Amino acid sequence: MPQTTVRFEDLHVGDDVPSASRVVTRQDVKRYADASGDQNPLHQDEHFARAVGFPGIIAHGMFTMGHLATSLTDWLGAPSRLKRLAVQFRAPVFMGETIVAEGRVRALDPEARTAVVDVWVRVERDGTTEYPIRKSEALVAFAES
Amino acid sequence: MPLNAALEGKVYPDATFTVDEQRVALFREAVGEAGQIVPPTFATAAEFAVFPLIVGDAELGLDFTRVVHAEQAYEWRRPFRSGETLTARSRIASIRQKAGNGFLTIETELLDEDGELVVLARATMIERAA
Numbered sequence: 001m002p003q004t005t006v007r008f009e010d011l012h013v014g015d016d017v018p019s020a021s022r023v024v025t026r027q028d029v030k031r032y033a034d035a036s037g038d039q040n041p042l043h044q045d046e047h048f049a050r051a052v053g054f055p056g057i058i059a060h061g062m063f064t065m066g067h068l069a070t071s072l073t074d075w076l077g078a079p080s081r082l083k084r085l086a087v088q089f090r091a092p093v094f095m096g097e098t099i100v101a102e103g104r105v106r107a108l109d110p111e112a113r114t115a116v117v118d119v120w121v122r123v124e125r126d127g128t129t130e131y132p133i134r135k136s137e138a139l140v141a142f143a144e145s
Numbered sequence: 146m147p148l149n150a151a152l153e154g155k156v157y158p159d160a161t162f163t164v165d166e167q168r169v170a171l172f173r174e175a176v177g178e179a180g181q182i183v184p185p186t187f188a189t190a191a192e193f194a195v196f197p198l199i200v201g202d203a204e205l206g207l208d209f210t211r212v213v214h215a216e217q218a219y220e221w222r223r224p225f226r227s228g229e230t231l232t233a234r235s236r237i238a239s240i241r242q243k244a245g246n247g248f249l250t251i252e253t254e255l256l257d258e259d260g261e262l263v264v265l266a267r268a269t270m271i272e273r274a275a
């Protein structure tokens with residue numbers, strides 16, 4: 001568990017969620033396939049991935065979403081605070097790349113003690129920033145303090 | 146062959162899914178979770194208790210070799226409890242064709258032993274033009 005977790009009272013619109021980086025390895029993706037049950041060969045078989053038009057195997061979108069969700073629950077301190085997460089997958093993630101999960105508080109509701117957080121995952125590729133997850137959002141809720 | 150749009154609304158048979166501690170431990174490692182929680186996106190594993198029925202549905206005509214994941218949403222009513230058994234119930238929420246691509250949205254309810262909703266999951270897949 002993280003040492004400190006965010007409190008609703010400390011949040012302001014525009015605050016950043018702590019950035020979380022992770023290098024994606026083939027072993028991680030294989031482990032994700034086994035843990036999730038998603039054995040699509042696109043994520044494990046180079047030949048298959050090339051045959052369907054990718055330069056190599058790509059991570060599951062849900063692998064990247066899982067990393068994003070971990071960054072949020074680490075920030076929040078408790079999975080019960082994460083109420084909703086809705087993402088759009090917009091770019092592939094290749095093996096050896098570093099995915100960076102980030103977010104920013106868009107809106108606060110002091111009565112409901114909820115926050116809407118814009119979230120995304122980026123990767124630097126050939127000198128440009130790509131967004132495997134973009135234009136996505138989380139709803140987080142804080143029980144009475 | 147485009148997706149069979151007549152299948153919009155189709156409900157698939159319930160599948161049972163246990164929040165198995167060993168599998169949760171593997172999942173935690175896969176998503177980089179250092180704590181002892183059940184990661185919220187473990188819901189994906191429960192969705193995959195039903196998805197093979199949909200992928201293999203001859204009536205639907207989905208070519209899984211052309212499928213990529215476009216969108217995913219989860220609404221959690223409470224965290225998962227290690228060891229609990231859930232019922233996964235999926236339905237086809239929508240089927241659309243756009244520019245040769247097929248868009249398939251599947252909604253899955255994960256219900257606990259009391260029939261209470263734990264998670265509502267919504268997955269949108271694109272079947273890319275052949």
